[in-house]
Structure formats: C-alpha cells, structure tokens
Amino acid sequence: MSGVKIAVIDYGVGNIKSICNAFEKMGANINVTREKEDILGADGIVLPGVGAFPHGMKKLLSFGLDDVIRQYANTGKPLIGVCLGMQMLFDSSNEFQDTKGIGLIPGKVEKLPVLDDYLHKLPHVSWNEIEVIKGHSNNIISDVDGSDMYFVHSFYATPDSFENVLSTTNYSGFEFCSTVKKGNIYGCQYHPEKSSEQGLKVISNFIDICNSKG
Amino acid sequence: MPGSVELKMKKIRLIARIDVKNEFAIKGIHLEGLRKVGDPNDLAKNYYESGIDEIIFMDAVAAYYDRNSLSHIIEKACADVFVPITVGGGIRTIEDIQTALNSGADKVAINTQLIRDPDFLKEASMTFGSQCIVASIDAKKVGDRSWEAYIDNGREPTGKDVVKWAQEVQFLGAGEIMLTSIDAEGTRKGFDCELNDEVAKVVSIPLISSGGAGNSNQVVELTRKAKVDAVALASILHYNVESVGAIKKNLMQNEVLIRL
Numbered sequence: 001m002s003g004v005k006i007a008v009i010d011y012g013v014g015n016i017k018s019i020c021n022a023f024e025k026m027g028a029n030i031n032v033t034r035e036k037e038d039i040l041g042a043d044g045i046v047l048p049g050v051g052a053f054p055h056g057m058k059k060l061l062s063f064g065l066d067d068v069i070r071q072y073a074n075t076g077k078p079l080i081g082v083c084l085g086m087q088m089l090f091d092s093s094n095e096f097q098d099t100k101g102i103g104l105i106p107g108k109v110e111k112l113p114v115l116d117d118y119l120h121k122l123p124h125v126s127w128n129e130i131e132v133i134k135g136h137s138n139n140i141i142s143d144v145d146g147s148d149m150y151f152v153h154s155f156y157a158t159p160d161s162f163e164n165v166l167s168t169t170n171y172s173g174f175e176f177c178s179t180v181k182k183g184n185i186y187g188c189q190y191h192p193e194k195s196s197e198q199g200l201k202v203i204s205n206f207i208d209i210c211n212s213k214g
Numbered sequence: 215m216p217g218s219v220e221l222k223m224k225k226i227r228l229i230a231r232i233d234v235k236n237e238f239a240i241k242g243i244h245l246e247g248l249r250k251v252g253d254p255n256d257l258a259k260n261y262y263e264s265g266i267d268e269i270i271f272m273d274a275v276a277a278y279y280d281r282n283s284l285s286h287i288i289e290k291a292c293a294d295v296f297v298p299i300t301v302g303g304g305i306r307t308i309e310d311i312q313t314a315l316n317s318g319a320d321k322v323a324i325n326t327q328l329i330r331d332p333d334f335l336k337e338a339s340m341t342f343g344s345q346c347i348v349a350s351i352d353a354k355k356v357g358d359r360s361w362e363a364y365i366d367n368g369r370e371p372t373g374k375d376v377v378k379w380a381q382e383v384q385f386l387g388a389g390e391i392m393l394t395s396i397d398a399e400g401t402r403k404g405f406d407c408e409l410n411d412e413v414a415k416v417v418s419i420p421l422i423s424s425g426g427a428g429n430s431n432q433v434v435e436l437t438r439k440a441k442v443d444a445v446a447l448a449s450i451l452h453y454n455v456e457s458v459g460a461i462k463k464n465l466m467q468n469e470v471l472i473r474l
Contacts (some may be wrong), residue, residue: 015315015316015318015319015320017289017292017316017318018296018299018318018320021293021318022296025294025296050342050345051342051343051345051346052343055343114418120224121417121418121419121420121421121443122418123344123345123389123390123419125227125345125389125390125420125443126224126225126420126443127225127227127473128224148225150267150297150298152320152345153345171224172224191298193296194296194297194298196265196296196297197296199296200296
C-alpha cells in the first residue's frame with residue numbers, strides 16, 4: 001500500500017506543509033517540487049493553492065507548470081487539485097478579471113452568490129456537508145457521503161457537464177460543486193488536509209487510486 | 215443542482231484558543247495575570263482528537279516585546295492536527311506572515327500592526343488572500359453599547375471605536391474578525407453578547423467571538439443573541455470545565471448547528 005510517490009506542486013502559493021503532512025500520514029512518499037521530471041514521474045500529483053485565481057495562474061505560468069500539468073494529465077495518472085488548485089483546473093475564472101485556467105475540466109469559476117449576507121458571510125469559511133451524487137460513491141469520496149468538510153472560499157467552479165460533479169454542497173441556499181472528477185483529474189473545493197478524519201479519508205482514497213494505477 | 219433556494223443555517227465553528235508564553239500554554243483574566251495551563255502542543259492534539267473545529271495559537275507577550283516565536287509550535291502542531299490552525303501575536307511584516315504560513319499556519323491573526331498601519335492589512339490580503347488574514351480586535355467597554363479597540367494585548371487604548379474599526383478592517387481586506395472582549399476575557403461569566411451583536415450586524419465577513427466562555431450554555435446564549443460564525447474557547451477547555459464532546463452535545467440539543 002505505502003510508498004506511492006506523490007508530487008506536490010510547489011509554485012510559491014500558500015501553506016503546503018499541512019497537505020504534505022496529511023499525505024504522509026496516509027502513507028504517501030511526498031516530493032514537493034516544480035521540476036518537470038519529478039512531476040511526470042510521480043504516481044500521483046497534488047495541485048494545492050489558496051488565494052486569488054489570477055495570482056495563482058500567474059505563478060504557475062511563470063514556472064511553465066501549466067504545460068507540465070497538462071502533459072502529466074495526458075499520461076492518465078491521477079491528479080488532484082485542492083481549493084484554488086481545483087479551480088485552476090477549469091477553463092477560466094472571473095475573479096478580479098477574466099483569467100484563463102489550465103483547462104483540463106470544461107467549465108468556469110464564478111463568485112458565490114449570497115442570498116442573505118447577515119446570516120451567510122463571504123468568504124464561506126465553515127464546515128459544511130458534501131452530498132455525494134448518486135452513482136459516484138465509489139471514488140475519492142467513498143465512505144464520506146454527508147461528511148462535514150472545511151471550506152474557505154468566495155468563488156466556486158461549475159463544470160459544463162453534470163457528469164463531472166461527484167458531490168455538491170449547499171451554502172446560503174446555493175448548491176455548488178464541491179468535488180469534481182473528469183477521468184483521472186480530481187478536485188475538491190474543501191481542504192481535505194484540514195477536514196479531520198473525514199478529509200484524511202478522501203486523501204487515502206486518492207492514494208489508493210494512485211496505487212491501483214501504478 | 216444550482217438554483218435550489220433552501221436556506222440552511224450555517225454551522226458554528228468551535229475554536230480552541232491557546233495563548234502561549236515562553237513555550238507554555240497560559241491563561242489570564244482580562245488578558246492579564248497569566249497562569250500556566252499546559253504544553254501547547256499536547257493541548258492542541260488533545261482538542262483535535264476530541265473534535266475541535268479549529269485551533270488558534272496566540273503569542274501572549276509578542277506584541278509587547280515586538281517579537282513572534284511560535285514557529286516551532288506551529289510546525290509540531292500541524293504534523294498531527296488536521297484542522298485549520300491560526301497563529302497570532304506580534305505579526306508586523308509580510309515576512310512574519312510568510313514565516314507563519316511556511317511553518318504550517320493557515321491563517322494569521324493581527325491586531326497591533328493593523329492599528330499602527332492600516333495599509334498593512336491591504337498589502338497582506340493582496341499578497342496572501344483575505345482568507346488567510348484574521349483581524350484581531352480587542353474591545354473594552356467604554357459606555358452604553360460603546361467599545362474602544364485596544365492593542366498590545368489589552369494594554370494600550372487606541373481611541374478607535376470597535377464597531378467602526380470592524381467595518382474598516384473588512385473594507386481593507388480582512389477575511390475574518392476575531393473579536394475579544396477584554397472585560398469578559400478569562401472571567402468565565404459569558405460572552406459580551408451586545409458587543410458581538412453590534413459588530414455582527416455591520417460586517418459581512420465571518421466573526422469569531424472570543425472571551426468569556428465558561429460553559430456551553432453561554433455559547434448557546436451567544437448564538438441566539440448575535441449572529442457569530444465561530445466561538446473561541448479557552449478556560450472552559452483548559453480547566454476541563456466541559457469537554458469538546460460535551461459542549462457539542464449541548465449545542466446540538468439546543469439546535470445550534472455544528473460539525474458532528
């Protein structure tokens with residue numbers, strides 16, 4: 001089971017220590033890297049990220065990592081994006097200005113609508129349930145249907161195809177896609193590495209997928 | 215899927231606040247008269263395992279001495295605590311924030327430096343994203359429904375009205391506000407519900423209420439009187455008044471939504 005090689009993509013944004021710790025705790029060998037060979041040679045890769053979409057994309061582009069990630073995706077090996085890392089897998093975002101994403105999942109990123117700003121604040125900072133879409137339960141979200149995960153975001157990603165939605169989450173009366181999958185490409189809007197035991201379960205599910213593909 | 219209009223209530227986050235001085239977790243009253251209550255990492259791990267939603271480490275003396283020294287505690291904590299970690303106390307510069315994040319913190323709480331230089335807040339939230347900047351406001355009651363913001367861990371008055379200052383930090387880019395009532399802090403006599411209500415009414419970013427929690431009924435009372443998003447707990451946990459599990463159970467029985 002153990003020994004799966006996971007590359008965590010280092011593009012100079014935010015705290016990646018926690019995500020490394022969580023993957024290590026679940027038995028993965030972690031390599032924090034921005035080197036093409038390391039990334040293409042990994043059994044699985046993690047695209048972390050917090051902060052604003054344009055800043056994140058700018059950093060990725062500055063290291064030429066968008067190309068490397070697309071090349072990796074073509075190998076069919078698993079990739080997971082977390083929070084901003086998930087959003088950047090989409091075609092584009094309108095945070096501050098229209099910005100192109102990596103474009104691995106058709107769809108776009110938009111601001112969360114808030115129906116009542118007295119009851120529901122932005123950013124959406126809270127534990128919130130993920131509801132697994134029927135037929136998708138045997139996946140990275142195996143055994144976590146209905147679990148509370150930790151969210152910190154003001155924007156959300158909408159896949160063009162509902163087929164790509166693994167789970168949804170309701171905030172302020174609005175349902176958005178909280179876990180996404182297109183082939184070997186996965187993403188979660190919440191932070192599994194900050195979501196206690198249930199989040200660690202998502203990480204260990206992803207590691208299992210990397211193992212079975214390797 | 216989008217378009218549904220079921221308005222669900224939000225879940226209140228329970229945060230363990232661990233004030234640290236010279237390697238020890240400490241607890242004061244009105245932010246003064248500090249008493250040792252244990253090892254900060256042992257406490258954090260224990261609270262995590264009993265179901266706490268988040269941890270805040272505050273360097274209790276950093277602002278006073280112009281330093282920040284919690285890095286090694288954060289590094290150790292984030293190896294076995296898989297919920298969000300905030301660090302505060304003595305954060306002055308963009309480099310201080312970077313150091314805290316590199317150590318494994320998810321957010322930083324800043325008070326004194328924001329008062330001294332409000333543009334610092336703008337710069338910090340532009341650099342790291344507002345989600346990682348918690349504006350920490352220490353409030354002291356000065357009249358009927360009127361509070362003044364204090365800095366240097368409750369020692370220095372600033373002349374700023376707390377409610378106005380809360381609006382200003384939101385405008386400048388704070389992602390959350392941690393509001394500490396100096397009057398209630400450490401007393402275990404309950405939160406200053408009026409203070410929390412006045413601030414909650416004027417901000418549209420999440421509000422963490424800190425200071426005064428002595429039992430879980432007071433948390434229930436606070437959530438009924440003020441629309442706070444999170445509560446910081448210290449004495450109640452450090453002195454084993456109630457466990458995280460017991461607090462959550464009581465909140466659930468009183469229909470306060472929480473993470474199970």
